[in-house]
Amino acid sequence: QQQVRQSPQSLTVWEGETAILNCSYEDSTFDYFPWYWQFPRESPALLIAIRPVSNKKEDGRFTIFFNKREKKLSLHITDSQPGDSATYFCAANTGGLSGKLTFGEGTQVTVIS
Amino acid sequence: EAAVTQSPRNKVAVTGGKVTLSCNQTNNHNNMYWYRQDTGHGLRLIHYSYGAGSTEKGDIPDGYKASRPSQENFSLILELATPSQTSVYFCASGEGLGGFQDTQYFGPGTRLLVL
Numbered sequence: 001q002q003q004v005r006q007s008p009q010s011l012t013v014w015e016g017e018t019a020i021l022n023c024s025y026e027d028s029t030f031d032y033f034p035w036y037w038q039f040p041r042e043s044p045a046l047l048i049a050i051r052p053v054s055n056k057k058e059d060g061r062f063t064i065f066f067n068k069r070e071k072k073l074s075l076h077i078t079d080s081q082p083g084d085s086a087t088y089f090c091a092a093n094t095g096g097l098s099g100k101l102t103f104g105e106g107t108q109v110t111v112i113s
Numbered sequence: 114e115a116a117v118t119q120s121p122r123n124k125v126a127v128t129g130g131k132v133t134l135s136c137n138q139t140n141n142h143n144n145m146y147w148y149r150q151d152t153g154h155g156l157r158l159i160h161y162s163y164g165a166g167s168t169e170k171g172d173i174p175d176g177y178k179a180s181r182p183s184q185e186n187f188s189l190i191l192e193l194a195t196p197s198q199t200s201v202y203f204c205a206s207g208e209g210l211g212g213f214q215d216t217q218y219f220g221p222g223t224r225l226l227v228l
Contacts, residue, residue, distance in 0.1 A: 043219035044219050045218075089156065099209050
């Protein structure tokens, strides 16, 4: 059972446009939501993260919007650049000592110029 | 800068053979993790560890064992490899302090092909 779901599977945007990546979850005990990105032939790395005490987290051109009631969040990439082309993973954990993350299936983003 | 290394980087194994994947971290992190990555499934947790001597089952542990002999090293063992275990395997480490800033740092991955 997939506890963290992402959509779309893939997304192509023009340079300068805003890419919107969606994520939803089922477990209401999840309390921390990091997004990791992964470039081709590389390993995942943390991009940005949010806790439900906030409904928005911004870091440069990357913004997470969080809706706790609907158990949904989205990652917005504004002014998309070709260098943003990567696979983006939404993840979640309960904040315990294990630090265990449950990952979504990923969204592959391609930015064309 | 976090430093997690994996060996081997590529491995071809035969069905029924034993495979050991090794991971080393120099971050002095408490927690270590083994994931596999397959198209359409994202990253799935196989085993994890809280520290030396500790191993815990993740979400898909069947067919895998793990060993954490020291703070720095965490191994994944496939006693009887099967073609369904063909995948890319990532090791990661994390501080394990229970805080919400517990970033996981990933190694470069091991590509395993089981024939």
